[in-house]
Amino acid sequence: MGVQILEPNTCIRGCCSSKTIPLHLPASSYTLLSPIARGSESVVYEGILDGKRVAVKKPILSTSEDLDKFHKELQMLCKLDHPGIATLVAAHARPPNYMFFFQFYESRNLAEQLHVEEWNPGIDQVLKIAFQLAQALQYLHSLGIAHRDVKPANILLDRNYYPHLADFGLAEYKKDLRKISIENWKSSGKPTGGFHKKNMVGTLLYMAPEILKKDIHTEKSDVYSFGISINELLTGVVPYTDLRAEAQAHTVLEMRYTEQQLTAAVVSEGLRPVLADPESGAPTSLLSLIERCWNADPESRPSFENIVMELDSIMEHAKKEKEVENIPGVPYIFLGDQLPSDVSNIRTYQESINWFTQGEQLAKRTSLSASSARMWADLSNNSLEYHPILSWGSFATCGRRETMEDTHFLMPQMCGEKDIHIFGIFDGHRGAAAAEFSARALPGFLQTLGSTNSPSDALLEAFVKTDIAFRNELLALRNIKGAVQKDWHPGCTAVVALIVRNHLFVANAGDCRTILCRGGHPFALSKDHIASSLEERERVISAGGQVKWQVDTWRVGPAALQVTRSIGDDDLKPAVTAEPEITKINLSPEDEYLVMASDGLWDVMSNEDVVSIIRDTVKEPGMCSKRLATEAAERGSKDNITVIVVFLRPVSTAERIY
Ligand SMILES: Nc1ncnc2c1ncn2[C@@H]1O[C@H](COP(=O)(O)OP(=O)(O)OP(=O)(O)O)[C@@H](O)[C@H]1O
Ligand SMILES: [Mn+2]
Numbered sequence: 109m110g111v112q113i114l115e116p117n118t119c120i121r122g123c124c125s126s127k128t129i130p131l132h133l134p135a136s137s138y139t140l141l142s143p144i145a146r147g148s149e150s151v152v153y154e155g156i157l158d159g160k161r162v163a164v165k166k167p168i169l170s171t172s173e174d175l176d177k178f179h180k181e182l183q184m185l186c187k188l189d190h191p192g193i194a195t196l197v198a199a200h201a202r203p204p205n206y207m208f209f210f211q212f213y214e215s216r217n218l219a220e221q222l223h224v225e226e227w228n229p230g231i232d233q234v235l236k237i238a239f240q241l242a243q244a245l246q247y248l249h250s251l252g253i254a255h256r257d258v259k260p261a262n263i264l265l266d267r268n269y270y271p272h273l274a275d276f277g278l279a280e281y282k283k284d285l286r287k288i289s290i291e292n293w294k295s296s297g298k299p300t301g302g303f304h305k306k307n308m309v310g311t312l313l314y315m316a317p318e319i320l321k322k323d324i325h326t327e328k329s330d331v332y333s334f335g336i337s338i339n340e341l342l343t344g345v346v347p348y349t350d351l352r353a354e355a356q357a358h359t360v361l362e363m364r365y366t367e368q369q370l371t372a373a374v375v376s377e378g379l380r381p382v383l384a385d386p387e388s389g390a391p392t393s394l395l396s397l398i399e400r401c402w403n404a405d406p407e408s409r410p411s412f413e414n415i416v417m418e419l420d421s422i423m424e425h426a427k428k429e430k431e432v433e434n435i436p437g438v439p440y441i442f443l444g445d446q447l448p449s450d451v452s453n454i455r456t457y458q459e460s461i462n463w464f465t466q467g468e469q470l471a472k473r474t475s476l477s478a479s480s481a482r483m484w485a486d487l488s489n490n491s492l493e494y495h496p497i498l499s500w501g502s503f504a505t506c507g508r509r510e511t512m513e514d515t516h517f518l519m520p521q522m523c524g525e526k527d528i529h530i531f532g533i534f535d536g537h538r539g540a541a542a543a544e545f546s547a548r549a550l551p552g553f554l555q556t557l558g559s560t561n562s563p564s565d566a567l568l569e570a571f572v573k574t575d576i577a578f579r580n581e582l583l584a585l586r587n588i589k590g591a592v593q594k595d596w597h598p599g600c601t602a603v604v605a606l607i608v609r610n611h612l613f614v615a616n617a618g619d620c621r622t623i624l625c626r627g628g629h630p631f632a633l634s635k636d637h638i639a640s641s642l643e644e645r646e647r648v649i650s651a652g653g654q655v656k657w658q659v660d661t662w663r664v665g666p667a668a669l670q671v672t673r674s675i676g677d678d679d680l681k682p683a684v685t686a687e688p689e690i691t692k693i694n695l696s697p698e699d700e701y702l703v704m705a706s707d708g709l710w711d712v713m714s715n716e717d718v719v720s721i722i723r724d725t726v727k728e729p730g731m732c733s734k735r736l737a738t739e740a741a742e743r744g745s746k747d748n749i750t751v752i753v754v755f756l757r758p759v760s761t762a763e764r765i766y
């Protein structure tokens with residue numbers, strides 16, 4: 109429902125307005141609970157607004173300047189809309205109450221998390237937070253805004269430890285910075301210190317030398333504070349407080365230095381906090397980035413645009429290294445003299461790799477570690493429970509294409525379990541490699557994972573592991589000079605149905621589809637993951653991918669892929685994820701059959717078409733599959749077509765004859 113907006117939706121002066129954020133509230137719509145922080149210029153309370161938990165920031169307003177400042181901050185906050193920035197959900201900007209209502213972030217601010225909770229994040233988490241924070245700052249700078257108070261205490265963490273930049277009390281438009289700097293310089297002469305002086309003290313540790321020198325503040329001062337903050341996140345040490353820092357500072361400072369001494373050392377001696385130790389696992393590329401961020405010369409510091417790009421590649425690199433570590437052994441097919449010596453052979457060599465065999469060998473290797481425990485023994489095994497009786501069949505055709513890039517597998521009674529069945533279809537693109545590899549590797553992973561994970565978790569893991577294993581294999585082959593082309597990034601979509609007694613799980617990544625016919629009507633058990641779906645598009649973009657309208661439709665990245673989830677496609681990871689969406693249902697006597705197929709079928713046939721064609725076909729799953737595929741080809745499908753039909757109850761003899 110949300111809080112109602114009362115028109116006219118403006119502050120008392122009329123200078124602040126918003127279409128979406130209410131700017132004055134009936135007193136009955138909110139409650140203030142206990143204070144959670146008392147700053148120099150405000151008190152922040154926990155509160156309830158319209159039934160939701162919020163943080164209410166109530167500035168201390170004693171002069172008309174304070175009021176001006178409130179309006180200025182509100183105007184700015186109304187314009188901001190970014191996942192990395194604390195969300196203003198409402199304000200009250202009329203006397204006697206002036207308040208900001210923010211979404212509540214559960215995991216406190218980064219300073220408390222590090223120094224009170226003694227949180228010790230892994231390097232992956234540090235990189236993620238740095239990346240998300242850099243994106244938020246890039247966004248701010250693109251709006252022409254400098255934050256001017258970037259520090260861990262102003263970085264709020266939600267329950268997933270996603271960072272949200274808060275506290276716009278000092279933020280300014282870049283165009284006004286010169287003027288502000290001069291005022292700041294003047295006010296610093298006052299013995300009591302003006303507003304800025306007060307703030308300078310609290311934030312000294314994160315202040316760039318140019319600010320300490322009272323030179324012109326630029327957006328690059330945020331870059332400096334970002335660098336200091338990320339180093340603090342890496343080391344867990346408040347800047348200049350550990351012993352090593354004191355030793356380093358010793359030449360210029362007393363052991364217990366004062367603020368003036370610190371300022372002098374930062375400005376004129378180039379003193380900086382102690383950089384994180386490479387031994388701690390921090391990539392040297394990240395350490396070098398931090399050092400460039402806190403360079404004394406603002407011009408030499410990178411922009412947030414560059415920082416975002418660098419962090420992206422550091423994360424990608426870190427991930428690859430981890431994957432390579434996780435894979436046992438080197439690719440076994442390249443032993444000794446099998447290596448191609450002649451570069452002109454690349455193509456033929458690349459084509460001669462048998463990806464089915466690669467996948468199969470991987471499955472064998474993983475199954476060695478499989479436990480002998482029964483799979484999903486805990487899922488109801490009650491004799492009163494409905495027991496579907498299955499029959500299955502499939503049909504696959506190259507269609508009008510020259511090459512076949514679809515693969516599939518049928519694995520009824522997996523591992524001798526008479527009530528556990530899996531079926532899967534893989535639709536390859538940019539070659540068949542990923543589809544061939546996955547058709548053998550994925551069922552292997554699933555069997556291994558089955559004894560220790562729930563069916564949904566096992567499916568999810570099997571997809572992710574298959575993807576990582578395939579990309580590793582490719583990477584390893586690429587590293588052997590000439591084995592596969594550097595710019596070759598094959599991928600495949602995948603849909604897998606797992607039936608455990610009367611429980612059905614469908615995992616899908618990409619645009620294959622599975623439908624269930626229940627009581628004569630089709631029900632989709634998967635959703636197509638394609639860039640023309642708004643939801644998927646937003647997911648890809650928030651994961652750092654690019655989506656553009658190209659030629660005829662929305663497409664992802666430079667490769668112009670139409671699907672948004674897949675196994676492989678290592679040039680588009682992590683945005684084009686291999687994580688499937690999983691649907692779970694309990695089967696009942698009304699359930700007649702499943703149809704799984706690659707997009708070659710669905711391009712020319714609706715779910716209803718499929719049900720009506722099966723209605724008119726001999727009730728034998730292989731025949732039904734073939735009928736559907738040939739019908740799709742006749743209707744003009746230009747793609748490979750693969751269909752699996754699984755009947756979920758015995759088909760009567762009468763129906764069989766039709
Ligand atoms: N949306 C929120 N959710 C949870 N906690 C919050 C939220 N907003 C603020 N806080 C808490 O209140 C503290 C102060 O908030 P903020 O920095 O906005 O106020 P401030 O008065 O400007 O503080 P100062 O100027 O002293 O840094 C934060 O560090 C955080 O611990
Ligand atoms: Mn703050």
Ligand SMILES: [Mn+2]
Nearest residue numbers: 147275277278
């Ligand atoms: Mn503040």
